[in-house]
Amino acid sequence: MSAFAPLFEPFTFSGLKLDNRIVMAPMTRSFSPDGVPGQDVADYYARRAAADVGLLITEGTTINRKASSFDTRVPNFYGDASLKGWAHVVDEVHKEGGKIAPQIWHVGMMRKEGSGPFPDVKSDSPSGLTHKAKPVYEEPTTEEIEAIIKAFVDGIVTAKELGFDCAEIHGAHGYLVDEFFWHVMNTRSDRFGGSLKARAQFAGEIIAEARKLVGPDYPIILRISQWKQQDYAARLAETPKELEDFLTVFADAGVSCIHYSQRRFWEPEFPEIDGEDGLNFAGWGKKITGLPAITVGSVGLASDFLGSFAGESSKTRPLIDVVNRLDKGEFDLVAVGRALLQDPHWATKVKEGRESELKDYDGAAIKTLF
Structure with missing residues (x-):
């Protein structure tokens, strides 16, 4: 039996049956002119669906x-x-036998004035603050925030109507949902601001309202991260108790699965508690909530994508490490980003033991693929 066999065991959550544990991580490519995905986008996803991506x-x-x-x-x-x-x-x-989810997204204050399809509008944010806490707009009213929640909910409902197998909310990496989580950008005093648990209510309401409309069985995934693109060292939860308070909001709202983004999957989330080989972010999340967990972070490649552009080096961690953690039940699914971006047959090569055909690329080489 292959050492990588645990990656190819089936997994079911919320009634969604996956052929294996490999998830293609969401990766912005900007290949949809005027916001419309064309045949090339369909071909891009279909190739990977046909090549053993669960x-x-x-x-x-x-x-x-x-x-x-x-x-x-x-x-x-x-x-x-x-x-x-x-x-x-x-x-x-679906023709290739694959399963697919849209990642429902709002870029928040990552949008600069004058950009995007509607350059004349102001950017949405929790409190009108930039990622450096500089005030640039008046704080949105509660009614304005509720309108944004409705737009997210409409997206999840639309995903079900279009036949997507599930939907993911992007709540990571310094974009709008994550801005609500982060005390630097969310200084609200209504129900969407205050403690970390209160700051989680924005995403919690998206999940709860969507759950009412799509029913109890449609899978809703939430992607979260501690780190931000603007601050690699940022942490929402400094302790397991804070993490529990945070995650419980989403569990109570009816989320089906949580996608835990780390820059490097092998780094322990709370090494002061369980050591340098302790549970990673997804591991702690699953331990706390019992919900299905997706891990992600430089899986299958030696370098950290964003860090490589910042001139950082990154130690290598072999693929077998994430497989062993999966086999022990630390998490349930493994998201793979750049490795699948550069090679649509990556999963098949792993499945068939063709490791010698797998390649690593540095950040500059990956950038040429966009």
Whole structure:
């Protein structure tokens, strides 16, 4: 039996049956002119569906808010043309026997004024603050925040209507949902601000409202991270108790699965408690909530993508490490990003023991693939 066999065991959550434990992580590519995914986008996902990827999570696709996008070539998740394009993507993936989720996205204050398909609108944010806590807009009213929640909920409902197998909310990496989580950017005094648990209510309400509309069995995934693109060292939860308070909001709201983004999957989340070989972010999340957990972070490659652009070096961790952690039950699914971006047959090569054909690339080489 192959050492990598645990990656290819089936897994079911919320009634969704996956052929294996490999998830394609969402990766922005900006290949959808005017926000419309075309045949090339359908082909891109179908190739990976045909090559042993258990679940495909699409690149971020933006909700029906004028400020949700910073790039006219990022796909939208509203409008007849964009939704027709996404319906075709779903059909092509399903023809290959694959399963697919859209990643529902709003870029928040990552959008600079004058950018995106609606350059004249101001950017959405929790409190009108930049990632460096500089005030630039008036704090949105509670009613304005509720309208953004509705746009996210509409996206999840649309995912089900289009035939997507599940949907993921992007709540990581310094984009809008994550901005609500982060005390630097969320200084609200209503129900969406205050403690970490209170700051989680924005995402909690998205999940709860969507759950009412899509029913108890449609899988909803939430992607979260401690780190931000603006601050690699940022932490939302400094202790397991804080993490429990945070995650319980989503569990109580009805989330099906949590996608825990780390820059490097092998780094322990709380080494002061369980040591340098302790549970990673996904491991602690599963331990606390009992919910299915996806781990991600430089799986299958030696370098950290963002760190490579910042001139950081990264120690290598062999693929067998994440497989051993999976086999022990630390988490349930393994998301693979750049390795699948550069090679649609990556999963098949692992499955067939063709490790000698797997390649690593540095950040500069990966960038040429966009």
